[in-house]
Amino acid sequence: MIQAVVTVVGRDKNGIVAAVAKTLSAHNVNIIDMSQTIMTDLFTMNMLVEWEDPERFNQIQADLTKTGEQLGVTIHIQREEIFDAMSRV
Amino acid sequence: METKQILETIQMVSEDHLDIRTVTMGISLLDTVGDTPAQTAKNVYQKVVSYAKNLVPVAEQIEREYGIPITNKRISVTPVALIAGHSDEEGLLQIAHALDDAAKEVGVDFIGGYSALVQKGFSHGDLALIKSLPRVLTETDLVMSSVNIGSSKAGINLDAVKLMGETIKAITDKSDTANSKMVVFANAVEDNPFMAGAFHGVSEPDVVINVGVSGPGVVKRAIEKVSGKSINDVSETIKKTAFKITRVGQFIGDLAAKRLDVPFGIVDLSLAPTPARGDSVAEVLEEIGLEQVGTHGTTAALMLLNDAVKKGGVMAAQQVGGLSGAFIPVSEDAGMIDAAKDGTLTLSKLEAMTSVCSVGLDMIAIPGDTPATTISGMIADEAAIGVQNNKTTAVRILPTNGTKVGDMVDYGGLLGTAPVMPVNSKSSAAFIDRGGHIPAPIHSFKN
Numbered sequence: 389m390i391q392a393v394v395t396v397v398g399r400d401k402n403g404i405v406a407a408v409a410k411t412l413s414a415h416n417v418n419i420i421d422m423s424q425t426i427m428t429d430l431f432t433m434n435m436l437v438e439w440e441d442p443e444r445f446n447q448i449q450a451d452l453t454k455t456g457e458q459l460g461v462t463i464h465i466q467r468e469e470i471f472d473a474m475s476r477v
Numbered sequence: 478m479e480t481k482q483i484l485e486t487i488q489m490v491s492e493d494h495l496d497i498r499t500v501t502m503g504i505s506l507l508d509t510v511g512d513t514p515a516q517t518a519k520n521v522y523q524k525v526v527s528y529a530k531n532l533v534p535v536a537e538q539i540e541r542e543y544g545i546p547i548t549n550k551r552i553s554v555t556p557v558a559l560i561a562g563h564s565d566e567e568g569l570l571q572i573a574h575a576l577d578d579a580a581k582e583v584g585v586d587f588i589g590g591y592s593a594l595v596q597k598g599f600s601h602g603d604l605a606l607i608k609s610l611p612r613v614l615t616e617t618d619l620v621m622s623s624v625n626i627g628s629s630k631a632g633i634n635l636d637a638v639k640l641m642g643e644t645i646k647a648i649t650d651k652s653d654t655a656n657s658k659m660v661v662f663a664n665a666v667e668d669n670p671f672m673a674g675a676f677h678g679v680s681e682p683d684v685v686i687n688v689g690v691s692g693p694g695v696v697k698r699a700i701e702k703v704s705g706k707s708i709n710d711v712s713e714t715i716k717k718t719a720f721k722i723t724r725v726g727q728f729i730g731d732l733a734a735k736r737l738d739v740p741f742g743i744v745d746l747s748l749a750p751t752p753a754r755g756d757s758v759a760e761v762l763e764e765i766g767l768e769q770v771g772t773h774g775t776t777a778a779l780m781l782l783n784d785a786v787k788k789g790g791v792m793a794a795q796q797v798g799g800l801s802g803a804f805i806p807v808s809e810d811a812g813m814i815d816a817a818k819d820g821t822l823t824l825s826k827l828e829a830m831t832s833v834c835s836v837g838l839d840m841i842a843i844p845g846d847t848p849a850t851t852i853s854g855m856i857a858d859e860a861a862i863g864v865q866n867n868k869t870t871a872v873r874i875l876p877t878n879g880t881k882v883g884d885m886v887d888y889g890g891l892l893g894t895a896p897v898m899p900v901n902s903k904s905s906a907a908f909i910d911r912g913g914h915i916p917a918p919i920h921s922f923k924n
Contacts, residue, residue, distance in 0.1 A: 393483055423480050434480050445542055464487065466544035473728035474721045475482040 391468040398461025400431040493694035494756040501670035503677035506555040514568025518575035525579035553675035554590035577617035589621040589675030614655040621673040627663035627860035633915035642853030663863035685742040688730035719789030745799025746790030750810035752893035759812025771822030780833035802835025808895035837871035842895040845878035854905030
């Protein structure tokens, strides 16, 4: 099982969560946890997600980038271990 | 999910230039010696290409999946002089071209190890390699070279010091920038992943992955938060930050090694700047409290920085190696360039700084009419600092023909730009021309 963190940053507008969730769902990606906030007009969302097939990473990333472009926000996806490596002993 | 930590990591990459500076594959060439230099060159090409063919794609996929840039993918090889004992200059050129072609074939940024270790004396291959340097460094694109002329155990080979001064001048006569691809070492290390001085030492395994981390921008940002507080707080902050940076290096290196099915060697805990603003070691020193790098107090601030980086990093890495410390290349660091232009940073101050950090006089432009013996004098001084203090020192100095003090020279890309700095005009010739060997210091006799 692959776990990754999706971060979305950009100007708030209708349908950001829905569009990102739809893209993820199309790849059978499960959302485990999410947190979202607005900081001075800037929409910021983090999602912890998981899926089975490690080979799908590049495709999921490409589709999320496309979704981000359509929404006018920046979407990053990074495998979760990097955050553990840096912050946990 | 720790939102704060996620955002911190992302900010380190996107705003503070956190990167893995290099993933370097070390490859032994000891089994490539053929009956003729042509055969050796062929074997070298085949071995490098077959071992490193997946290095770049694997590193790029890791960048993609983990969102951490790996700025350079590199190869280091066994010092070429060791496999070129029966080659002449022409034969060495063939081997150098084989390395260059192999590096281009696999798509790495540089290949290091066109090197000779002459601290105790010259073998036939060593002399041929040094003689070939002006042609090799101007006829190849990606080949990097180093020559080790001293060690704490062996002392300083003054004949080699003299020869390297002359060689640097000969390289300058062919190209203004080729000297950026060659470094003269004392106490060179065998597992350094950084260029120009990377080579794969004889005691290393057949193949290995070494990683060099970076992140002066991250350290600077962290120190901004302890503005006005005691120097102890600065030290603690640097340690914590270095720990985090190194953990990323350890993680990425381990992963790259696993995916390439190659043993993982070391993490080099270095703060390596780039010419980009905000990615500067000079700016870190200025954040500690210096109006400009090079002023009084610079050596002390650098000593603290270098030491705290190591202390923080050591706990985070399984095995530490390479040069490990702060790099102070002038042309590759925006703050150093400014200070050199303003005259705050001088060659003498840089020399003092090299006694407490991990490298030496690095990427410094000097006038093209500087005599070879003066350059040798600089090499001898740096070697003395290294040999006496059991540390690595290096000289990568760039005399540029037709320039005078204050002119700017552009080396392109990551190598940056440098103002031509003044050198002492009094002669070192009679000292250098004595030749011979400076004996090892008394404290090297530890057995």
